[in-house]
Amino acid sequence: MTETANPTACIVVIGNEILSGRTQDVNVKFLATRLAELGIALREVRIIPDIEATIIATVNEVRAAFDHVFTTGGIGPTHDDITSQCIAAAFGVPWEPHPEAWAKMDRHYKPGEFNAARQRMATMPRGATLIENPISIAPGFSIGNVHVLAGVPRIMQAMFESLAPTLPGGKPIRTRAVHGRRLLEGRLAAGLAAIQARYPGLDIGSYPYYRGDDNNGVAIVAKGTDEAQAEAAIAEVSALIESLGVTPIPGEPPI
Incomplete structure (x- = not known):
């Protein structure tokens, strides 16, 4: 199939729980369907572990090869949620508190509840643009042609719908x-x-x-x-x- 007029995309699914078989991925089906509707040709899907070097190398490889890269997973509050800092390393920029995300989350939680773990979810690569999360407040983000989404399906879908109007697409597939x-x-x-x-x-x-x-x-x-x-x-x-x-x-x- 020749879709030269259509932007191309790659999905990077990040998470040991997918590779172990503990969790069944359902995000790819949703993203593939929605991307086709937007006229973005999904060319590749990769599933990788929560390993820093692997995430950095994969993101740098695919962002050079495709018009859009969508990552899912690894942006929660726990120690194994390392996607955000890996994206910062891939782009060679600091991983630091994002002023808008920080203020939004600080307002959302009661005094004392915006703890160190939740603050991780407001820490992003410098220059990132927020992707709104109407479900659980902690946003995703875009930097360059990489769009970083949650792994929880309902939250990922809500984030994608927030992002979709900004994505350059083509003729629907x-x-x-x-x-x-x-x-x-x-x-x-x-x-x-x-x-x-x-x-x-x-x-x-x-x-x-x-x-x-x-x-x-x-x-x-x-x-x-x-x-x-x-x-x-x-x-x-x-x-x-x-x-x-x-x-x-x-x-x-x-x-």
Whole structure:
């Protein structure tokens, strides 16, 4: 798929709890969907541990390669929340109290409750711009093309919606799909390759599903910035499925 007019993005998921399997990440799905709606092409997702050298090296690598970088996780009040200071190190700037964040959080808490742990959440790289957090007050931040978000899904989503209106995007990336039950990928392969060749501006993917009993098959998804082309390609895929003696069903199969 060629989306040269669309900005590109990478998501960096930071957290030992993701890598250990203790916590299941749900933020990538949300961000991928919203970025497509904004016309930002998600190109890569990385999951990395709470290790300073790894965070610094990864952030510096991906911010040079993509138009937008979104990090999730590691900006809470505990000792293992090190994302903020690592971002400061990556940009070569001091990690210091952010005047606006500090004042906002100081006002929010009762006297004596804005303790040292919470003060960490108001300490950011010099020059950072705040990302509002309407859920739990402690903000995220942007510096350069790096946008630092919370790991807790509800808070991350609220932060992203605060940030979204400021993000330079492009033409929305549209998705169209069709599926066929009791259909094997191998029967579609040649015809699908020919359709992809006719629509080089689309990403056409084939995704088998196995749900048990009689609910197995293949879903075909066309994705791109040209909605009319996506619809035309899926119409051709539907005709291909029908030619194999299977009824094409619009959309993706139910979960």
